[in-house]
Structures are given as structure tokens and as C-alpha cells.
């Protein structure tokens with residue numbers, strides 16, 4: 027068997043297993059294990075690797091940022107920051123037609139600034155905003171659709187767990203990745219708000235208008251979001267900002283890893299000081315962080331085993347060579363990859379997709395000429411990949427955000443959520459086209475900050 | 477028809493309590509790492525005033541993270557927290573789904589055993605003590621001449637490996653229990669709630 | 671071809687040693703064996719695992735050959751640290767690597783007995799890269815936050831009054847660019863890959879004929895893989911192992927250093943060479959650390975004094 031056939035066979039078997047509900051981490055690990063065994067003719071190598079691989083994967087210094095960002099998001103969830111954000115956003119936007127839906131987007135964006143996970147953002151904001159929209163007579167489709175889409179802002183706006191993992195895999199600077207995500211993230215939020223505006227114009231009966239709130243009241247509720255602003259300002263600003271004007275050059279407070287630790291500590295401290303983080307809340311935060319952390323690191327372990335097998339087959343190199351010699355235009359290759367993500371995104375979760383595909387796609391992308399240097403190409407591709415895998419969270423049939431929002435309102439049939447989210451998927455696609463056409467939008471802030 | 481259903485539930489409660497306790501331990505460790513990092517940042521900001529970063533902060537966080545992950549694994553498995561794709565299998569009968577779930581838990585249990593066993597060998601290769609006869613009997617493998625330590629604090633690496641073994645062992649126990657649990661679901665013809 | 675050797679290392683294929691030693695070595699093996707040995711190189715830990723695991727991967731046959739840093743498993747190979755002591759190695763990576771080979775043959779035969787050692791080497795002299803003006807006196811080290819490269823080098827920085835900040839190498843450029851650290855200590859060859867020349871303003875190297883610190887590397891093969899080769903192929907491997915091959919690996923570092931230094935000078939950054947008075951002061955501190963190390967390894971049952979004396983004599987033999 028040639029390397030390419032072997033890799034394809036392995037991939038096919040793995041997908042077969044995944045569709046038979048084999049946990050994705052295990053499907054990857056088993057493919058890696060048996061594939062390596064097949065190539066080398068003995069299971070000794072993968073067995074010997076496992077003596078240290080589990081511990082070394084779990085103790086990776088770059089990845090220790092992941093559970094800390096998850097912990098920060100969990101603490102934020104339990105300290106009422108989500109309600110303050112929603113209150114402020116709805117005071118400012120509620121009087122417009124569909125204003126509460128727009129406010130939900132704004133609140134999701136704000137929450138995304140302190141939470142690194144889409145699912146946590148969707149479930150937190152879902153619990154706060156969904157009852158409000160239903161109370162005010164918003165249609166089931168719009169209210170669940172906008173929240174499922176808004177949840178993806180949790181990952182699109184930094185900090186973002188998937189960006190951290192991409193940065194490590196692609197050997198890119200995490201801070202640059204975060205900076206690159208900023209403008210596309212804001213565009214995503216604006217795009218969703220615009221989508222709501224169009225939605226309620228096409229379907230006027232899907233939303234209502236709330237009374238106008240006086241300016242004084244608006245500023246008061248806006249001021250109540252200060253913990254979010256301060257914590258985001260200090261975690262993200264602490265990585266990129268200049269905190270000592272006396273000393274020449276930028277003087278950041280900390281590295282991204284330290285920022286996650288700082289964010290978790292600051293959020294918990296705030297929760298304790300205002301009396302909103304109870305012992306029970308703390309314990310629940312740990313359970314949720316623990317489940318997500320174990321799930322992510324188990325997948326990372328599977329990916330590490332899979333990676334070795336894939337390298338042994340030399341398939342990624344062959345694929346890159348083939349793409350070069352076949353002389354496809356770079357943009358065609360990119361579009362094929364993005365479409366592949368969209369298709370897989372209908373049934374798979376984003377982290378697994380990134381871990382499975384980056385070792386294959388990135389070498390190809392890096393040899394193609396998109397008119398910029400390799401680093402910029404890798405950053406730009408990372409942001410595009412992030413956006414399309416996040417679209418997977420809101421595309422039927424398997425979209426985790428859809429399920430989460432549906433879980434908050436179990437009486438709404440999932441088909442209405444599917445219908446409601448469709449315009450937002452469209453807005454995502456429009457954004458992808460814009461970002462593919464103008465890489466400068468993604469790379470601009472990186473250029474300014476570095 | 478389920479196999480020792482009352483015993484299964486009793487064991488399940490014990491395992492759930494133990495897994496939750498272990499997860500909380502991991503969470504407290506993680507929180508402690510976060511606080512320690514903040515202390516280190518503050519110390520580093522005031523190096524001019526006789527303060528300094530916490531020695532070995534990076535390696536403490538990395539090792540603390542590993543131990544936290546090990547301690548979260550049993551709870552995650554008990555709650556079926558590992559990502560699966562059930563788009564196809566939801567078309568199957570309840571019993572078929574329960575059987576697939578049983579097979580999934582069985583595979584996780586096998587993986588947990590392999591992970592534990594190899595981690596034990598890894599531990600043995602970091603642990604420089606013990607007679608050859610004892611090491612052979614326990615399957616501890618190659619004996620190092622000198623203990624490997626961490627970079628800055630020079631903590632022997634066999635210590636965190638040893639602590640990780642506790643989590644890995646509990647992962648095996650929890651995974652074996654989930655096999656029993658899902659076998660009973662398969663016999664019942666329907667998966668229960670986790 | 672009869673045999674495929676799968677070799678793994680932990681950095682980019684563009685690094686000095688992969689580009690100027692590992693790849694040409696593989697090509698030479700293929701040529702010398704008349705194409706009967708094929709060498710596949712897997713950079714950046716593509717076959718899985720983390721860099722500290724490389725030695726065990728070679729020993730266990732996970733890979734056939736590999737490039738490993740014993741210092742990544744601190745404490746496990748204490749003898750190797752002799753070549754990481756302050757002012758032990760010379761300014762020539764090539765000459766110091768040859769000395770390291772002879773030293774290894776004398777003191778580490780048993781320690782590396784579970785693999786087939788093909789070469790050992792060190793890098794060129796370490797350089798202090800920092801934001802702002804260059805370090806010119808001992809007092810300039812006071813209060814500096816510097817990323818340190820190894821256990822021994824960190825001890826040196828601490829004695830000099832700097833605060834060593836522990837962080838993995840990939841995090842260093844980021845931390846430097848954002849002022850989380852004031853600088854760091856690395857050899858010239860790794861400056862361009864990390865783009866340190868764009869982030870730092872000044873670069874201070876020690877004058878004289880001995881390097882500030884060093885790191886000890888090995889290039890090794892799995893024992894069974896080697897034993898399983900027919901005699902004529904064993905001879906091919908043997909002809910590309912040992913003293914000269916170690917010198918070759920060290921020379922790859924020297925070549926990388928020249929390139930890195932040249933690129934840095936072209937940026938217009940300040941490149942300062944510390945004067946004799948400063949080096950003399952540094953050497954006093956280096957001597958204290960060397961004595962402390964001798965004491966430490968003597969307590970482990972090793973003859974620390976003899977090791978240091980021999981290492982010095984060997985470095986002198988090949989360098990001076």
C-alpha cells in the first residue's frame with residue numbers, strides 16, 4: 027500500500043468508527059495505534075510512546091492555558107456578568123424592532139470577550155436572554171436562532187480555546203492569533219445584528235419593540251458591566267498593552283498563559299467579593315471545567331497518536347506535492363478546504379476537526395502563494411478555518427449550539443431553531459467570502475500591534 | 477434481567493462520589509495554579525523592590541495542569557463527557573444504541589487500562605530505587621542511574637508521575653464501572669441518564 | 671534499498687543542525703551505502719511525543735535515530751552538564767564538540783550504554799540579547815529579567831543579579847516583544863528563526879576564548895537497529911559516527927552562528943563584546959558555580975573534579 031492509500035484507508039476507518047459513536051478521541055488514538063503498528067510491523071513503538079505521551083501531553087506548557095480559560099468562563103457564568111451585559115445591551119437596543127435579539131448578539135460578544143468557549147457562551151446567554159425574548163413575543167425561530175449564532179462569538183472573539191490549540195499546532199504566536207481574530211469577531215457580531223434587522227423586516231411578526239429607556243438609565247446599566255470591561259481589558263490588554271510608559275517600548279503585564287490565570291483569578295475574586303460566587307457555584311464551575319478539560323485533553327492525546335501515523339504515511343507531504351504539481355490556483359485549494367470544513371461541520375465538533383485536518387491542510391496552504399509571507403498566511407488561514415468550523419456549531423443536523431439552546435427551551439421543536447438559524451449561517455458565509463477576498467481585514471490589527 | 481442491578485447502583489454511587497471528589501481536588505489544584513501565577517506576575521512586576529517571580533512557576537503550572545487533567549478523567553467518563561457523533565446511530569433501535577454505547581464504554585475501559593499500564597512503566601523508568609528483583613516483579617522496566625528532575629525546582633519527576641497514577645487508576649475503575657452500567661442498559665434495551 | 675532509518679528531531683528542518691548536519695548526514699549515508707540505507711527525517715516531533723522523550727524513543731525503538739538534549743531531562747545525565755558549565759567550552763562549536771566526544775567516550779559509556787551513540791556536540795557561545803542598551807558591566811545585569819536556557823545557565827544569571835524567568839523557547843520572542851522579559855540568553859544560530867534580531871536592541875557576547883555557557887546534544891541510534899544491520903552497512907554508519915562526525919555537528923552550529931550574527935549586524939543593532947575586565951569578573955562567578963557543581967556531582971558518587979579537569983584539557987586540546 028502506498029502512503030496515501032494507507033492514510034486514506036485509515037481516515038475512512040476512523041470516520042466509520044466515529045459515525046458508529048466511537049468517542050472521537052478513541053477513534054483517533056486507535057487509528058494512530060493500529061496504523062503505526064501496520065507501518066512498522068510491531069506495536070512496540072506506540073506502546074513505548076505511551077509510557078510518557080499521556081503525561082507529557084497533559085503537562086504541555088502551551089496547553090495549560092486551556093483549562094484556565096475554561097475556568098475563567100465558568101466563573102464568569104456564575105457571577106451574573108451575563109445578566110449585566112444583557113441588561114445594558116437591551117437598554118440601548120431594545121426600542122428598535124427586534125432590538126432584544128440584537129441586544130442578545132451584543133451581550134454574546136461581550137461575554138465572548140471573557141469566555142473562551144462557544145458552548146459556555148451559548149448556554150449562559152441562552153439562560154439569560156431566551157426567557158426575555160419569549161416574554162416579549164419574539165418568535166421561537168428568531169429567539170433560538172440568534173442565540174445559537176451569538177454563542178459562536180464565544181470563540182470568534184478572543185480569548186478562544188480553539189485559537190490557542192491552532193496556534194500551538196501551527197507554531198504561531200498566540201497573541202498574533204488573538205489580534206487577528208479581533209476584527210473578524212467584531213464583524214461577526216455586526217453581521218448578526220444586521221441579519222436580525224433584515225430578518226424582522228422580512229418577518230415583521232417575529233419580533234416586537236420595547237419601550238425606549240431614558241439615557242440616564244442606559245448609562246447606569248452600561249456602567250454595571252464594568253467587571254466585564256475591566257477583566258477583558260486587563261487580560262487581553264495585559265498581553266498586548268503598554269503598562270509602563272516610563273520604560274521605552276511596550277511593557278506588557280504578562281504572557282497569554284499568565285493572562286488566563288489572571289483572568290480566572292480576577293473573575294473568581296470579583297464573584298466572591300460581590301457575593302455571587304457561592305461554594306456551590308465554585309464546585310459546579312469545577313465540574314463543568316473538569317468535564318470539558320478531560321474531554322479536550324483526551325482528544326489531544328488521540329490526536330497526538332494519530333499525528334504520528336499520519337506523518338509515517340508521508341501523506342501530508344505527498345498531498346502538498348500533488349497540489350503544487352497539479353497547479354491548482356491557491357484560492358481554489360483554499361475554497362475546497364473551507365467547503366470541506368463546512369460539510370464536516372454538519373456532523374463533527376470543531377476541536378476534532380481542527381486537530382484532524384490542520385496537520386494535513388496547513389502544509390499545503392503554506393506552500394501555496396497567496397501573495398503574503400508564510401506567517402501571515404498561517405494566521406489568516408487559522409482565522410478562516412476557525413470561522414468555518416464554528417459555522418459547524420450552528421448547521422443542522424449536528425450543531426452543538428443548536429442543541430444547547432434547544433436544551434434551554436425544550437418545548438420549542440428543534441426544526442424551528444434550524445429555520446431560525448439559517449439567515450445567520452448565511453451571514454457567516456458572506457463574512458467568509460469578504461475575509462477570503464481581503465486578507466488585510468484579518469491581518470491589519472496584527473500589523474498595528476507588532 | 478440486568479446484572480446485579482442493585483449492586484451496580486450501589487457501586488455507581490460510590491464511584492460517583494469518588495470521581496466527584498477527585499474532580500474537585502483537580503479543580504482546587506487548578507485554582508491554586510491560577511493564584512500562584514498571579515502572585516508570580518506581581519512578584520515579577522516588583523523585581524526592583526526585592527520581590528521576584530515564584531521560582532519554577534511555569535513548570536508548576538504545567539505539572540499541575542497534568543495532574544488536574546488526570547483527576548478529571550474519571551468524572552468525565554462517568555458523565556459520558558467524551559465527544560461522540562450520534563447522527564447516524566439515533567436512527568437505530570434503542571437496544572442497538574445501547575449496545576453501541578456499551579461497546580464505546582468497553583473501548584474506553586481498554587484504553588484506560590493501556591494508559592494506566594504504560595504510565596506505570598513510565599513511572600518505573602523515572603523511579604531510580606528498588607532492587608532489581610522487586611522492580612522486575614512489578615514490571616517497572618529500565619532503571620535510571622539518576623532521578624530525572626524538573627528544571628528549576630528539581631522535583632524528582634517520579635513524584636508527579638506517581639500522583640498521576642492515582643487519577644489514571646481511578647479512570648480505570650470508573651471506566652470499568654461504566655462498562656457494567658452500559659451492559660445493563662444494553663440488556664434492558666434502553667440507555668439510562670448519566 | 672535494504673534498510674529505512676526513521677529519524678526524528680524537535681525543531682524545524684531549517685534549524686542549523688537539521689540543515690547543515692542532519693540532512694547532509696542522511697544524504698551521505700544514502701550515498702555511502704549505495705542507496706541501500708534510506709534515511710527518513712521527521713522534524714518537529716512529527717512522529718509524536720515531546721522533545722524530552724527523544725532519548726527514550728531512541729532506546730525503545732520508537733524511532734531508529736534521533737537528536738536529543740540530555741538537559742531536557744535534568745538530573746538524569748549529570749556527567750553531560752560538565753560541558754554546560756560557565757566558560758567550559760571554547761568559541762568554536764566544532765572544536766568543543768570534538769572535545770565533548772572524547773569526554774563522553776571516557777565518562778559516559780555506561781550512561782549511554784542502552785543506545786548506539788553516533789555523535790555528541792555543543793552549540794556556539796551564548797549571547798545576551800536584550801531590549802535597550804547592551805550589558806557592559808556586571809551591574810548592568812542587576813534586576814534584569816532574562817529568559818535562561820538551562821539549569822546551569824540560570825544559576826549563572828541568578829548569581830549575576832538577574833532574575834531568570836523560566837519559559838519554553840517558543841514563548842520567548844512573544845515575551846520579549848511585549849516586555850514581559852528584558853532579554854534572554856541564546857546562541858546566534860537560533861536568533862533568526864525566533865526573529866530575536868527584530869525584537870531586541872542589543873546583543874552582548876563575552877570576549878576571550880571561552881563561552882559563557884553551553885548545551886550538550888546527542889545524535890544517537892537504536893541499539894537493535896544498529897545490531898540488525900549487515901556488517902557492510904554497519905561500516906557505513908561507523909564511518910559517519912564518532913569524533914569527526916561530532917565536529918561536523920558542532921560546525922553546523924558555528925555556520926548557523928555566523929549567519930545569525932551577520933543578519934543581526936545588518937539590522938543595525940548594537941553588538942557588544944564584553945571587555946577583559948568584565949570577563950574576568952564573570953569568570954570568578956563561573957568558577958564558584960563550577961565548584962558548586964563539582965560538589966553536587968561528587969555527592970552522587972561521581973568524580974566531579976576529574977571530569978571538569980578532563981573536559982577543560984580536552985577543550986584546550988582541540989581549540990587552542
Ligand code: NA
Pocket residue numbers: 137138139140141142143179180181182183184185186
Ligand atoms: Na472568546
Ligand code: NA
Pocket residue numbers: 371372373374417418419420421422423424425426
Ligand atoms: Na453542525
